[in-house]
Amino acid sequence: MIGNSNNNNNNNNTPTSSDSDTSRKIPKTADERLMVAVRIRPLKSDEPQRCLYAINKKDVFLEDDSDRNNALRQKRGSDKQYSFDVVFSEDSTQEDVYDVTTSSLVKDVLNGYNATVFAYGATGAGKTHTMVGDPSQPGIMVRALNDLFNAVKDKEDEYSVTMSYLELYNEQIRDLLNPASGYLELREDSRGRNIQVAGLSEISTTSTNEVMLLLQKGNKARTVEPTAMNKTSSRSHALLSVTVRHSIPIDKKDHLRMRVKQGRLFMIDLAGSERANKTKNRGKRLQEGAHINRSLLALGNCINALSGGARYVNYRDSKLTRLLKEALSGNCRTVMIAHVSPASNQKDESRNTLTYADRAKNISSKAERNVLDVSYHVSQYQTVINELRDEINRLQQKMTEDRPRSAEINKITAEQRSNEVKKLREQIVETFKMQMKLRRKLMEIDSHLLGLGMEAERQHLIISHWESRNNKLYKGSGLKSRAQTQQTMRYSN
Numbered sequence: 001m002i003g004n005s006n007n008n009n010n011n012n013n014t015p016t017s018s019d020s021d022t023s024r025k026i027p028k029t030a031d032e033r034l035m036v037a038v039r040i041r042p043l044k045s046d047e048p049q050r051c052l053y054a055i056n057k058k059d060v061f062l063e064d065d066s067d068r069n070n071a072l073r074q075k076r077g078s079d080k081q082y083s084f085d086v087v088f089s090e091d092s093t094q095e096d097v098y099d100v101t102t103s104s105l106v107k108d109v110l111n112g113y114n115a116t117v118f119a120y121g122a123t124g125a126g127k128t129h130t131m132v133g134d135p136s137q138p139g140i141m142v143r144a145l146n147d148l149f150n151a152v153k154d155k156e157d158e159y160s161v162t163m164s165y166l167e168l169y170n171e172q173i174r175d176l177l178n179p180a181s182g183y184l185e186l187r188e189d190s191r192g193r194n195i196q197v198a199g200l201s202e203i204s205t206t207s208t209n210e211v212m213l214l215l216q217k218g219n220k221a222r223t224v225e226p227t228a229m230n231k232t233s234s235r236s237h238a239l240l241s242v243t244v245r246h247s248i249p250i251d252k253k254d255h256l257r258m259r260v261k262q263g264r265l266f267m268i269d270l271a272g273s274e275r276a277n278k279t280k281n282r283g284k285r286l287q288e289g290a291h292i293n294r295s296l297l298a299l300g301n302c303i304n305a306l307s308g309g310a311r312y313v314n315y316r317d318s319k320l321t322r323l324l325k326e327a328l329s330g331n332c333r334t335v336m337i338a339h340v341s342p343a344s345n346q347k348d349e350s351r352n353t354l355t356y357a358d359r360a361k362n363i364s365s366k367a368e369r370n371v372l373d374v375s376y377h378v379s380q381y382q383t384v385i386n387e388l389r390d391e392i393n394r395l396q397q398k399m400t401e402d403r404p405r406s407a408e409i410n411k412i413t414a415e416q417r418s419n420e421v422k423k424l425r426e427q428i429v430e431t432f433k434m435q436m437k438l439r440r441k442l443m444e445i446d447s448h449l450l451g452l453g454m455e456a457e458r459q460h461l462i463i464s465h466w467e468s469r470n471n472k473l474y475k476g477s478g479l480k481s482r483a484q485t486q487q488t489m490r491y492s493n
């Protein structure tokens with residue numbers, strides 16, 4: 001049995017054409033109640049009788065086995081009826097669940113709202129079946145991505161889509177699209193807002209095929225182990241996030257002024273709460289179970305506090321609650337799909353889930369449309385550009401004013417330089433002339449020396465001649481010695 005969506009979300013604040021005049025964010029919206037859906041999975045062949053029924057599209061009935069034979073059991077009040085926004089019976093299809101719970105969220109996201117759909121419930125109750133499914137029965141994640149991509153198809157210039165996929169395993173965050181990156185840190189500002197996972201891959205794509213491959217890759221990387229309750233039990237919480245950004249020019253002629261709508265869709269497949277004695281988990285599995293239960297307990301406490309209207313809600317007890325903070329109380333439209341098994345041996349788990357889901361009905365959040373008038377920012381850039389232009393103009397003007405002076409300086413410098421060159425040239429010429437003079441004098445001295453040498457030679461010859469004549473003359477008479485002759489010559493000179 002499938003119930004109609006009776007989402008009490010306040011849609012009065014759906015944006016109207018008047019929003020187009022809005023710069024920055026649109027005004028705050030009224031509170032919206034969290035939509036709570038319940039899905040009952042089919043009874044398995046090896047499971048005992050059922051204890052849980054969908055009475056109609058909104059109500060579910062939990063029967064107390066212990067009073068089965070008691071004719072007054074209905075009056076004793078141990079059986080319990082719960083009412084929700086919508087109840088999906090055992091024969092509900094994946095399409096039914098998607099259409100009623102999530103297809104409207106996809107439209108919201110395209111319109112600039114944040115939205116979250118999360119699956120809650122005990123181990124083996126059908127959460128992964130609803131959220132992920134299999135190729136023959138694709139779940140919410142696949143259908144939502146398909147619808148998103150169909151909506152933005154052929155409009156790549158207007159839309160940008162990015163996705164990230166993480167798992168929270170034993171209170172550690174792992175990137176399912178890049179498992180090799182190790183454990184990632186959860187960061188938030190000092191006021192506990194703006195929670196972000198540092199280093200998480202945000203893959204940008206507008207191809208449906210590519211995104212499906214990424215999703216498959218992420219699901220394969222997820223920690224899944226067999227337990228006594230579920231052959232393919234998810235041992236981690238998985239969070240898929242898709243961000244859609246729509247940018248259009250405010251004025252078709254002016255592409256600097258853009259209006260940007262940004263919506264984000266979180267799709268979360270929580271790990272299931274479990275009882276150690278039922279799952280028969282030991283060692284590592286038991287430790288995983290303890291972590292899962294602790295984070296779900298923290299989530300339960302937040303749901304309790306929020307539904308009771310508490311002023312202070314402690315999100316800090318677990319990374320799961322820190323990650324879900326926005327979805328539970330912030331700017332987000334949220335749908336919780338509580339999963340229950342109809343089997344009587346799962347009655348306690350189903351009752352717990354229904355109790356939490358019942359409380360969650362009272363939670364409200366404030367969804368605002370995230371419309372940013374980028375023209376505001378662009379106009380800031382425009383101001384900066386104008387200021388820079390002014391500065392350039394001022395500098396150009398200064399340069400123009402300074403040009404004659406600098407020309408003067410240049411002129412002086414050129415004159416000085418040519419004078420110096422002239423001086424140098426004159427000096428070189430002078431030096432050259434001097435050199436020539438000196439060389440000439442040197443040549444004169446040389447020729448004078450040569451003349452003297454020749455004269456000396458001539459004198460030697462005369463003397464030699466004279467000596468030889470004298471020697472012949474005085475040889476026989478013995479009148480003057482050679483020394484006497486030289487003395488005589490000296491006086492005669």
Ligand SMILES: Nc1ncnc2c1ncn2[C@@H]1O[C@H](COP(=O)(O)OP(=O)(O)OP(=O)(O)O)[C@@H](O)[C@H]1O
Nearest residue numbers: 041042123124125126127128129230233234271272
């Ligand atoms: N609505 C459904 N229709 C058909 N089969 C279902 C449905 N819901 C669950 N199942 C089957 O029940 C089994 C357990 O479901 P699933 O793995 O989705 O549970 P779970 O809540 O995610 O468990 P865990 O928390 O341990 O991961 C699976 O074999 C799944 O195919």
